[in-house]
Amino acid sequence: MESDVLIVGAGPVGLALACALSQHGVSVRVVDKAAGPATTSRANFVHARGSEVLDRLDALGTLPEEAVRAMTITTYAGDRPMMRIKFGDPGLDTAAPPMVISQARVEAQLRERLAELGTQPEWNAALVSADQDASGVSAVLGDGRTVRAGWLVGCDGTGSTVRKLAGIGFPGVKVSERFLLVDARLDTTLGRSGTSGWVHPDGMLGAMPMPGDQWRLLAYDAAFPDDERGEERIVERMRRILPERTGLTDIELLDATWASLFRVHRRLADTYRQGRILLAGDAAHVHAPFGGQGMLTGLGDAENLAWKLALVIQGRSGERLLDTYEAERRPLATQVLRGSTAATRINIAAGPVGRLLRDRVLMPVFSIPRLQRWATYTASQLWVSYRRGPLGSRGRRPTAGDRIPDLACKRHDGTRSRLHAELRGRWAVLGDPDAFAAARHRLGDDVVLLHPEDEPLPAMLVRPDAHLACKGGPAELAHWLDGTLV
Incomplete structure (x- = not known):
């Protein structure tokens, strides 16, 4: 090969x-x-x-x-704010x-x-x-x-x-929902701390700040003809509808770096x-x-x-x-x-x-x-669990298939680390040297033994994708591996 x-x-x-x-x-x-x-x-x-x-x-x-x-979304009808959503880290341990x-x-x-x-x-x-x-x-x-x-x-x-x-x-299906997308610089007083969106009878329009003093503009435009797909025509259309749909007189599309027309699949x-x-x-x-x-x-x-x-x-x-x-x-x-x-x-x-x-x-x-x-x-998608899948189980959380957070841990030599940093191409056993030995017997060297710094947890085998494989001692772990890796 x-x-x-x-x-x-x-x-x-x-x-x-x-x-x-x-x-x-x-x-x-x-x-x-x-x-x-x-x-x-x-x-x-x-x-x-x-x-x-x-x-x-x-x-x-x-x-x-x-x-x-830019972790907020503010929706307007003209110049009237209708809704403001804080859209960011939900407070869980994340990288x-x-x-x-x-x-x-x-x-x-x-x-x-x-x-x-x-x-x-x-x-x-x-x-x-x-x-x-x-x-x-x-x-x-x-x-x-x-x-x-x-x-x-x-x-x-x-x-x-x-x-x-x-x-x-x-x-x-490939549906008729047609969107214009333009990346450009804007002359505007809009703040760059969040995304702004406007509802309009002709279709929504959104403006999201991007790195490098750029903005991403997205507009639903069912009336835009397919035979005008060229970037210049798309930018021209966006330049015209931008003040119409936002109701702003102090917003102008200056120069675009990219434009696209797409339909939703x-x-x-x-x-x-x-x-x-x-x-x-x-x-x-x-x-x-x-x-x-x-x-x-x-x-x-x-x-x-x-x-x-x-x-x-x-x-x-x-x-x-x-x-x-x-x-x-x-x-x-x-x-x-x-x-x-x-x-x-x-x-x-x-x-x-x-x-x-x-x-x-x-x-x-x-x-x-x-x-x-x-x-x-x-x-x-931090909620994603495979507990209902063929490798999952029901029971007290965490159970097989659940995501395990990025726990603060210590390696077996006492140095500090975090669970997800140790998973890079490897499995992890939390807390039980005997279970670790059982895992190495079946998985080879791609296993690391870690000890959570906080409250004691039952011994766990964590998959390389940070989902729980199984919990319990060496017998339970060996049983799971023997039944899964067949």
Whole structure:
């Protein structure tokens, strides 16, 4: 084999998967049909769980310092404030609070981390065909090269070539909800401490501060014609509707660095795996951008898949473990799709009944602090648990499948650390040296023994993605490993 895993797509999901697999000692190759790295992107928000994933990949770098802390959303009708939501860290232990930062910068940080791990993405390398057999996958690239790998993972977006070659269905709809997106400098008195949004009969418009004195403008515009997709026409349209929909006379779009017109897709793959071919990120699920859930969900896919695929490649588990990837992640994608669809419908409500419900009922309700904390917690995905999945269990929390916070811990030699920092490509046993010995017997050297600094906890085995595998002594831990890694 030329590599253990061939990853198609050098976006955030493909790069995160490559970093995670490399941390586990798995050889990877990353190819992408693009000529080079993207410099623009629609995604521009990393929620708290996304920060955690990047931290466990040792790929946060300088992103927290670069990010804009615009953690409020103020909604207006003209110049009248209707609702103000505080949208930030929900108060749980996280590696970093949510970040307003371009996906392109996240990708750059991931590429830097992947280079440290010994791999560079290969550009101008489109996937043409892929044939799998009992021992691996033979893939042909656009330049005629044949690449042999044990496994193929499609992280190549909505139009995934990998998904199509695998014959995996992608049911759903491409709807008529049409949005204009422009990154630009503004001449405005708007504060940069938060996002501003305006409801308007012709469609919502939002302005979010971005790093580098930039603003991101997003507008629903059902009337914009498809034959005027050029950037200049999009910027011209945004320049005209900006004062119309905001009602502001002191706002002007100066110069734009990027503009795009897009429609919303709502699709979910029939399956995440076909033999030795797997899907992650937008190749498996795609939905409306409201709530910033796309990149976040894809990063979670990558981390969940990585440790499972690594165990199979290392011969420590049978392939049945890979079935738990879809079982744990697809229900979340279904839930995210429903939530983002509902958020889109609320934001673009055009009829009188829909606007009345949004403006007179929902907005006042979401002004309640408790509801705001709930909304932030929901969007953060820190609540995600796999307790209902095949590796989960019911019982007193935390139970198998639950996320374990970033606990302050001590290593066995007494030095201080934190749980999530120790997980980078490893498992952790909390509190019990005998359970640690049992884990090493089955998992090898990729296990660390930690002692929580605060109140004593039952002995726990924590997965590399910070979810609880099992709790109990060495017998319970050995039983879980023997039953899972078959």
